[in-house]
Amino acid sequence: MLAAGGLADVVLAQELxxxxxxxxxxxxxxxxxLAHEKGRFQAHGLEPELVFISGTTASSVTTVGS
Numbered sequence: 025m026l027a028a029g030g031l032a033d034v035v036l037a038q039e040l041x042x043x044x045x046x047x048x049x050x051x052x053x054x055x056x057x058l059a060h061e062k063g064r065f066q067a068h069g070l071e072p073e074l075v076f077i078s079g080t081t082a083s084s085v086t087t088v089g090s
Contacts (some may be wrong), residue, residue: 040071048079 047053056074059065065072 038069040066041069042071042073044075045072046075046077048077 045056047056053074053076056072060072060074
C-alpha cells in the first residue's frame with residue numbers, strides 16, 4: 025500500500041498530458057464526463073478536453089478526415 029501511495033505522488037507531480045476527446049452524443053460522452061469529474065484521467069497523468077460536436081458535424085468531419 026505504501027508503494028502505491030508513493031507512485032500516486034509521482035503521477036501528480038508530473039505535468040499532465042493534454043489532448044482532445046470528441047464525442048457526438050450525451051450517451052456516448054457520459055462515461056467520459058464521469059471519469060473526468062472523478063479524476064480518473066488525472067490519476068494517470070492525463071488532462072483531456074472533452075468536446076461535444078453535433079451528429080451532423082461529426083459525420084462531416086469523419087467524411088473529410090479532419
